[in-house]
Amino acid sequence: MNVSLRIIPRKDPRDLTQPERFYVKAVKTGNCNLERLAYLISNQSTVREPDCLAVLNAFVHNMLDELGQGRVVELGDLGNFQVGVRSHGSDTPEEVNLTNIKNVVLNYRPSSKIKKRLKTMNFSIQGAQTP
Template identity: 25%
Template sequence: MAQKYVVVERKNPLKPQEPAKFYAMARSNRRVDTDEVISRVSERSSYSIGELKGCITEFLLEMKNQLSLGNIVLLGDMGSFRVTIVTGNASETAEKFKAATCIKISRVRFHPGSMLLDMCKAMKYTQVKKGEGSEGDDVVVPDPDEDKGQTPDPSI
């Protein structure tokens, strides 16, 4: 199956005087929650829904615990999760650096592994025109005006 996309017009926030350009934006078919994934796995395996739900709940709890300890969680070929820190206010010297005033926020970052990178390399694409798709679907359509028509900042 091909990845659907729409074409949106955006300005470059670093060069606002330049004319807007057109970019591809991925379009999701629908949201798939954990319960649906568990149900599908249960249908093709010997594990019950309850067993899978329990395992996934415990797995996610342990991932959170490991990340809170400052560890990187490796998920094999799927990828890895790590905590990063955003400094809001830099200090003049290391001695003046205080976490309470200098650190803005922590974030959890995912780095895809070979399985997902290979999937992306082999990806096929299908353009979706505005107004295509059936009404009433659980389709999440990105709002091209969501970011005021500006190209996303690659440093974030």
């Protein structure tokens, strides 16, 4: 397994007069949807693909329901998901209302197993020469 990277130039948005700097960015190589996951799981078990898909769809439905009730969804080795908000500040607590909310986000905290795996992934820069 190898994650491809590419080099991209970026200006500093805080100071556009500064010269561009170069950064690496992970390259998307495709998507994996619920149907693909169901197919992969069915090939690794005795459960049929439609049954896997039904379970995954039920999982998504129930995860959204639990998140909507303010619960942290704990998924063992995968990690935890929780709803969060980004908001504008107000001068006093009395001025705070729902219009302070800028956007709603889904916070993800990976498990220690996922964090360890991320540290051991192989990376290569597209077009770069290997020593």
